[in-house]
Amino acid sequence: MRGKRLVATLASAVMVTGVVAIATPAQAAVNICKAKNVAEAGGLDNLVKAAKKEGKLALITTPRDWANYGAIFDAYEKAFGVKISVDNPDGSSQYEIDTMKTAPKSRQPDSIDIGPLVVAQLTPPGGTPLSSPYKVINWNDIPNAAKDPNGLWYGNYGGKLAIVYNTSVSPVPTKAKDFTNPAYKGVVGITGDPTSSNQAFMSVLAASLGNGGEKNLSDVSKGLELFKAVKANAPLVKVNGTNLASGTAKVGFMWDFNALGIIPAAKQAGLDLKFAYPTDFVLQAPPYINAINAKSPNCANARLWQEFVYSQNKGKTAADLTDADLKLPGSKLFALMQGGQNYFMQSGADPIMSKAMTTKKLLVPSLLDFKVASTAKIVGPPTISDVLAAREQIISSWASL
Amino acid sequence: MTPSVIGEGAPSRGRTFSPFTSNLNFRKYLPALPLLLIVGYFFLYPITKLVYVAFLSNENTLTLSNFTTAFKDPYKTGFINSIKIGITSAVIAAIPGAIAAYFIESKGPSKLRRTVAVMSGVLANTGGVPLAFMFMAAIGIQGQLTKILKAAGWDIYSGQFSLGTFTGLLIVYLYFQLPLMVIIFSPAIVALRREWVEAAYNLGADKVEYWRRIGFPLLFPSFIGSLLLLFASGFSAYATANALTVGNLPLTPLQIGGLLDGNVSATQLNLGKALSSLMILISAFAVVPYLVIQRRTARWQKR
Numbered sequence: 044m045r046g047k048r049l050v051a052t053l054a055s056a057v058m059v060t061g062v063v064a065i066a067t068p069a070q071a072a073v074n075i076c077k078a079k080n081v082a083e084a085g086g087l088d089n090l091v092k093a094a095k096k097e098g099k100l101a102l103i104t105t106p107r108d109w110a111n112y113g114a115i116f117d118a119y120e121k122a123f124g125v126k127i128s129v130d131n132p133d134g135s136s137q138y139e140i141d142t143m144k145t146a147p148k149s150r151q152p153d154s155i156d157i158g159p160l161v162v163a164q165l166t167p168p169g170g171t172p173l174s175s176p177y178k179v180i181n182w183n184d185i186p187n188a189a190k191d192p193n194g195l196w197y198g199n200y201g202g203k204l205a206i207v208y209n210t211s212v213s214p215v216p217t218k219a220k221d222f223t224n225p226a227y228k229g230v231v232g233i234t235g236d237p238t239s240s241n242q243a244f245m246s247v248l249a250a251s252l253g254n255g256g257e258k259n260l261s262d263v264s265k266g267l268e269l270f271k272a273v274k275a276n277a278p279l280v281k282v283n284g285t286n287l288a289s290g291t292a293k294v295g296f297m298w299d300f301n302a303l304g305i306i307p308a309a310k311q312a313g314l315d316l317k318f319a320y321p322t323d324f325v326l327q328a329p330p331y332i333n334a335i336n337a338k339s340p341n342c343a344n345a346r347l348w349q350e351f352v353y354s355q356n357k358g359k360t361a362a363d364l365t366d367a368d369l370k371l372p373g374s375k376l377f378a379l380m381q382g383g384q385n386y387f388m389q390s391g392a393d394p395i396m397s398k399a400m401t402t403k404k405l406l407v408p409s410l411l412d413f414k415v416a417s418t419a420k421i422v423g424p425p426t427i428s429d430v431l432a433a434r435e436q437i438i439s440s441w442a443s444l
Numbered sequence: 445m446t447p448s449v450i451g452e453g454a455p456s457r458g459r460t461f462s463p464f465t466s467n468l469n470f471r472k473y474l475p476a477l478p479l480l481l482i483v484g485y486f487f488l489y490p491i492t493k494l495v496y497v498a499f500l501s502n503e504n505t506l507t508l509s510n511f512t513t514a515f516k517d518p519y520k521t522g523f524i525n526s527i528k529i530g531i532t533s534a535v536i537a538a539i540p541g542a543i544a545a546y547f548i549e550s551k552g553p554s555k556l557r558r559t560v561a562v563m564s565g566v567l568a569n570t571g572g573v574p575l576a577f578m579f580m581a582a583i584g585i586q587g588q589l590t591k592i593l594k595a596a597g598w599d600i601y602s603g604q605f606s607l608g609t610f611t612g613l614l615i616v617y618l619y620f621q622l623p624l625m626v627i628i629f630s631p632a633i634v635a636l637r638r639e640w641v642e643a644a645y646n647l648g649a650d651k652v653e654y655w656r657r658i659g660f661p662l663l664f665p666s667f668i669g670s671l672l673l674l675f676a677s678g679f680s681a682y683a684t685a686n687a688l689t690v691g692n693l694p695l696t697p698l699q700i701g702g703l704l705d706g707n708v709s710a711t712q713l714n715l716g717k718a719l720s721s722l723m724i725l726i727s728a729f730a731v732v733p734y735l736v737i738q739r740r741t742a743r744w745q746k747r
Contacts, residue, residue: 134705135705135706135707136707137704137705137706137707138705141705158707158708160707160708161707228601229585229601229606230585232690233690234690235690235691236689236690236691236698236702236706237690237691237708238691238702238706238708239691239701239702239703239705239706239707239708240706240707240708241707241708243690243691244707244708274692277601277604277606278604278606278608278609278612278692279608279690279692280585280606280608280690281608281687281688281689281690285577286580289580289581289584289586290585290586291580291584291585291586434708437708438518438708439517439518441518441691441692442517442518442521442522442691442692442694443517443518443521443694444692
């Protein structure tokens with residue numbers, strides 16, 4: 044056994060050396076760690092080759108059950124033979140920023156996925172940006188409002204808030220105003236503290252839309268009023284996976300793109316959950332943001348990951364990839380795989396390039412069994428100034444609601 | 445202190461055989477050096493840094509604004525609630541805890557004493573999300589006990605009750621505060637010497653008189669000390685409250701968590717540090733009198 048393994052190691056070492064020797068002339072001019080687009084990285088074939096050689100991609104606070112990330116990881120790992128590690132999957136965006144600022148090299152992530160409220164921290168005024176500029180192949184399909192013109196950050200996917208409810212409740216909630224129904228007393232609430240959780244924060248905005256505040260997204264007083272009215276019935280419960288699966292929480296707002304993760308988990312515990320968009324107004328939240336960490340330890344994978352997440356193809360998922368596929372040169376393999384944006388689409392999230400992809404007829408159908416009703420109006424996304432104004436209101440009055 | 449111990453007949457070996465004590469004082473501290481280094485690096489250094497950063501603005505200039513904000517709402521209410529839940533849970537746990545400790549230590553069989561000691565050790569350290577979940581399973585809205593009580597005609601959720609309210613958290617906190625009281629108060633009971641009871645009875649005291657003039661005054665400092673430790677523990681609890689509340693019950697530890705690790709209030713890191721500094725100050729105020737009182741008690745408990 045031992046001898047065999049040694050021979051194998053030697054053989055692969057020889058092969059790797061061979062590859063490097065062949066690749067050297069082409070690579071001489073490229074420094075992937077400085078590449079600002081795929082051309083500067085020596086083309087997609089070269090980028091894939093370099094990523095395979097690194098063999099590692101370090102991500103941070105992206106749980107598998109969030110927005111279909113699990114399926115994206117599987118496809119990426121299988122196609123490129125890269126091991127993905129995720130530091131602190133359930134952490135916050137602020138944790139990501141703090142890690143980039145303070146963690147040692149070995150714990151630095153390659154790519155981050157952060158909430159829109161902390162984006163400003165990536166580019167401290169007068170300081171060096173925390174991220175490296177990079178523009179993916181499909182850069183022009185990202186709406187201008189959702190990206191930094193220099194490529195320091197770019198929107199990724201946005202969620203809409205849906206109403207999650209336990210099928211045992213009656214009547215079925217159809218809009219935010221229903222939350223005050225005494226039938227849900229003690230089992231309706233919010234995903235967390237809106238002064239610290241982005242999802243909870245957006246839930247207050249969504250509540251505002253449904254309570255007469257749909258005209259002005261910067262004023263969430265209607266949303267606060269709604270939760271105050273709910274609280275007058277009974278204290279708000281925490282609407283998270285655990286509480287939904289134990290029946291402690293039965294009604295609340297939640298990201299539509301987490302339905303695929305939450306419903307089966309509750310099913311295992313013997314409870315049936317359903318998601319539905321409000322029938323009056325649906326909040327389209329500002330997108331989550333991707334960026335390459337300036338201190339990224341695996342330069343090639345950091346960039347290939349962006350290319351994959353922002354690719355638009357319909358095509359093969361991890362399970363469909365054959366051994367023959369895996370032997371193809373990088374760009375060919377890339378072209379036959381389902382693009383990252385379509386994985387988000389399947390989860391029910393709104394991929395940032397959905398408009399362009401609709402035109403190109405590249406979007407795959409969502410896997411969700413619920414849709415925005417034709418009578419409902421999608422509102423948003425709120426602008427940064429809307430969000431900042433709403434934040435002041437929420438911070439000053441949530442605690443004493 | 446040292447001479448009096450020797451005077452009372454402690455073995456004098458240390459003194460005669462150790463050639464260093466008298467001339468090189470610092471050598472006495474040498475064995476403690478690793479501990480001092482750890483305390484310095486993991487305790488004093490972070491605290492100093494924390495307090496320093498609390499005085500910085502986002503632009504790294506010196507400012508008091510973090511502290512002025514910390515004294516305004518919602519942070520003011522946070523402090524009031526945290527102090528309130530610290531004091532209430534301490535006071536409610538202290539008296540039954542002390543009585544239980546007394547009966548277990550002085551009257552209980554040794555088997556019971558050992559069992560209680562082990563159980564208290566485990567229970568006092570039960571906290572965080574598991575504790576929150578235990579209570580949800582018991583008296584959450586779908587909890588077993590809730591269902592039993594409801595079947596018996598008492599719906600505890602008919603009013604404004606929830607585990608995420610002040611009363612709810614108080615009940616949850618008592619679960620670790622009571623055993624904690626038993627643990628920290630037991631040594632004081634053990635230190636009550638049988639000779640004192642006998643001496644008092646020999647001099648003609650009755651039970652009431654013994655307790656009024658000897659037992660109670662001796663136990664009182666330990667009691668207050670334990671109370672203060674309970675306060676510190678209830679005042680600073682984080683994970684359990686975090687699992688049960690959604691920010692409607694402002695508590696300083698949760699507010700710090702939100703400011704340092706939240707997705708929303710991202711530009712107020714230093715405010716979080718100011719709140720932390722104030723928490724340290726309050727905890728210190730609670731522990732300093734404990735040390736003073738403890739020293740007083742130690743005088744009696746010394747052998």
